[in-house]
Amino acid sequence: MKIATWNVNSVNARLETVLKWFREASPDVACLQEIKCVDEKFPREAFEDLGYNVVVHGQKTYNGVALLSKSPVEDVRRGLPGDEADDQARYVEAVISGPTPVRVVGIYLPNGNPVASEKFGYKLGWMERLNRHVRELLALEEPLVVAGDYNVIPEPADVHDPVAWMDDALFQPQSRGAFRALKWLGLTDAYMEVDGAPGGYTFWDYQAGAWPRNHGIRIDHALLSPQACDRLLGCEIHRDVRDWEKPSDHVPVVVELAL
DNA sequence: ATGTCGACAATATGTCGA
Numbered sequence: 528m529k530i531a532t533w534n535v536n537s538v539n540a541r542l543e544t545v546l547k548w549f550r551e552a553s554p555d556v557a558c559l560q561e562i563k564c565v566d567e568k569f570p571r572e573a574f575e576d577l578g579y580n581v582v583v584h585g586q587k588t589y590n591g592v593a594l595l596s597k598s599p600v601e602d603v604r605r606g607l608p609g610d611e612a613d614d615q616a617r618y619v620e621a622v623i624s625g626p627t628p629v630r631v632v633g634i635y636l637p638n639g640n641p642v643a644s645e646k647f648g649y650k651l652g653w654m655e656r657l658n659r660h661v662r663e664l665l666a667l668e669e670p671l672v673v674a675g676d677y678n679v680i681p682e683p684a685d686v687h688d689p690v691a692w693m694d695d696a697l698f699q700p701q702s703r704g705a706f707r708a709l710k711w712l713g714l715t716d717a718y719m720e721v722d723g724a725p726g727g728y729t730f731w732d733y734q735a736g737a738w739p740r741n742h743g744i745r746i747d748h749a750l751l752s753p754q755a756c757d758r759l760l761g762c763e764i765h766r767d768v769r770d771w772e773k774p775s776d777h778v779p780v781v782v783e784l785a786l
Numbered sequence: 787a788t789g790t791c792g793a794c795a796a797t798a799t800g801t802c803g804a
C-alpha cells in the first residue's frame with residue numbers, strides 16, 4: 528500500500544498538475560496540505576473519478592488539508608484536539624479499511640515565522656498538542672502513519688545551507704526538539720529508515736532560483752508507529768515533480784507498506 | 787537577501803502568508 532503526502536499549494540490552482548501525478552503514481556492513500564479552499568470548493572469529483580474516497584477539512588484562503596483513499600475510511604477526525612479556539616484547518620485523521628487497517632494522520636504543521644511573533648508560539652503549542660494526541664494513538668498499538676508538511680528541518684543534513692536557516696522557525700532548536708520528542712514517543716522517520724541520504728529535500732522556494740540551485744530543505748515527513756514500521760517497504764521523494772509545469776514548491780513523498 | 791506564487795477584495799493593484 529502506497530501512502531503519499533504532498534503540500535500542493537492550492538489544489539484548484541494546481542489541479543491539472545496534481546491529477547497528472549495521481550494518474551502516474553496512483554497512491555492508495557494521499558494526504559494533501561494547503562488546499563487553500565473551503566470544503567465546497569474542493570474538486571471532489573475529479574478525485575472520485577480516479578477512484579478515491581474524499582475527506583476534506585478546508586478553510587477559506589489559507590491552510591486546509593484533505594485525505595484521499597481508494598479503500599473506504601472510518602473513524603474520521605477533523606482538527607487537532609486540545610484547543611477548541613483553534614480554527615485553522617491543519618489536521619485530518621482516518622482509519623483506512625482493509626485486512627490490516629492502518630490509521631493515517633495528515634498534518635499541515637504551522638510555519639511559525641517570524642520567530643519573534645505569536646506565530647512561533649502557536650507552532651510550538653500545536654506541536655505539543657500533536658505530541659499529546661499521538662501519545663494516545665500510539666497506545667492503540669496499531670499501524671499508524673503521521674504524514675504531512677511538518678515545517679521542521681530535523682537535522683543540518685536536511686538543508687543545503689544550515690547557517691542560512693539558523694534564524695528560521697523551521698530550524699529553531701525548539702522546533703527540532705519538539706520533532707525529536709515526537710519521534711521519541713516511538714515513531715520512525717520513514718525516509719531516514721530506508722534511505723537517509725543527505726539532501727533528500729522536499730521543498731524548494733519559488734524565489735531566488737532555489738530549485739535550479741538545489742537550495743532545498745526536507746520538511747515533509749512520514750512518521751510510523753512500530754506496527755507500521757514493521758511493514759515498511761520503501762520511501763520515495765518524487766523530486767522530478769518539482770520540474771513539471773506549474774509545480775508546487777513541495778514535492779510528494781510516498782511511503783510503501785506491506786499491507 | 788529575495789529573482790515567486792496564490793487567494794482575496796477589488797477592479798488595479800495591494801495585502802497577507804509562505
